[in-house]
Amino acid sequence: MVPMRDNQRHRQSESASKLRLGGIKFSDVQVQVSIPSSSGYPELASVLTSLTKNRVNLTQLFLENDTGSANFCLDEKDYQKARNLIDGALEPYGPVAQQVTSPIGTLTLFPHGSNINVLLCVLQVFSEHDLPIHGMTSSLSALCINTDYDLLDRAADLLLKVFDLPEDHSPFRYQPSALDSALHHHQPGRKVETVASYWEPVIRIYGSNLKTGLAMFNIYFAKKQLAQIGSLLSEVKGLDSFEMMTLSQSGSDDFCLVLLFKPTGGQQEELSIRNGMEVPGVVFSERSAVEVLYFHGPHFQDRYGVMDTAVKALKNNETEIHAANCSGTSVYLVTGDTIGGRALDALAEVFVVPKTY
Numbered sequence: 001m002v003p004m005r006d007n008q009r010h011r012q013s014e015s016a017s018k019l020r021l022g023g024i025k026f027s028d029v030q031v032q033v034s035i036p037s038s039s040g041y042p043e044l045a046s047v048l049t050s051l052t053k054n055r056v057n058l059t060q061l062f063l064e065n066d067t068g069s070a071n072f073c074l075d076e077k078d079y080q081k082a083r084n085l086i087d088g089a090l091e092p093y094g095p096v097a098q099q100v101t102s103p104i105g106t107l108t109l110f111p112h113g114s115n116i117n118v119l120l121c122v123l124q125v126f127s128e129h130d131l132p133i134h135g136m137t138s139s140l141s142a143l144c145i146n147t148d149y150d151l152l153d154r155a156a157d158l159l160l161k162v163f164d165l166p167e168d169h170s171p172f173r174y175q176p177s178a179l180d181s182a183l184h185h186h187q188p189g190r191k192v193e194t195v196a197s198y199w200e201p202v203i204r205i206y207g208s209n210l211k212t213g214l215a216m217f218n219i220y221f222a223k224k225q226l227a228q229i230g231s232l233l234s235e236v237k238g239l240d241s242f243e244m245m246t247l248s249q250s251g252s253d254d255f256c257l258v259l260l261f262k263p264t265g266g267q268q269e270e271l272s273i274r275n276g277m278e279v280p281g282v283v284f285s286e287r288s289a290v291e292v293l294y295f296h297g298p299h300f301q302d303r304y305g306v307m308d309t310a311v312k313a314l315k316n317n318e319t320e321i322h323a324a325n326c327s328g329t330s331v332y333l334v335t336g337d338t339i340g341g342r343a344l345d346a347l348a349e350v351f352v353v354p355k356t357y
Contacts, residue, residue, distance in 0.1 A: 029075070209294045
């Protein structure tokens, strides 16, 4: 048996203290468009319809219906084609101070395993090293962080101080295949891939799920308080996992953190979070009984019109949602108590799970 060297022991000890991930991925260059609070749901609906008619895909979308704030991301090339469409869709509603952030990149961590510690570690790394966060969203398995595109490599290096990856993990950034190079004479860019850029009158999905008895917390705070919010959340007893999370800009210097989870400690846990957030500059609101309708894949970010179809179906059914989150292959729709089943029925007319034989 070969004796273990000190540096080998150090690496094993360091690895054991890290959280385990399956991989990290970088997106291509993107643009984020944010619509501020109180400008509202109708404006976003018109933008979605306009983008759908012109076959423009969204890579991420978040809507917080109580305040009317929203944001979405799209490929930089798509934004250059669609910027006039977006401005035109918003024009009937008067001056809307939409905030455009570019160039950004999405750093995707997977799988998160619904582990609250994964989220808290990300918040800690980004706040400690003063890395900008333009938004965060969760899907079923992945956590997506939007930051400056030219900071993706630095962010990944810092995250690897607290996260561990398999030795055979794939490259963070897309690398051209031999076929790409042969077909396109060594020109840069992604040439050959599976892209499902299409639309269906009835959209095929892998499946859906309705979860009830959840709690939803909205925490509004200044960006400079990010580390403090992460620390307060880490002290909440019983908050070990989450169903959905988003971190969005509610103003040029403010964040809104939306956290959806299954209460385990009852009223004591609820009071623990509320009391912890009683600090200057922090506004905390809660919904103690919500439901989330979740449906997934394949490749929603490559199929334009998915959220437009969902929003229209819910509107036609007069079903109100508190929040919507679409990232990657996942769509979350947060509703009030007993409303989730109604939303599921409304969407059954436009989303279908194909039968297998």
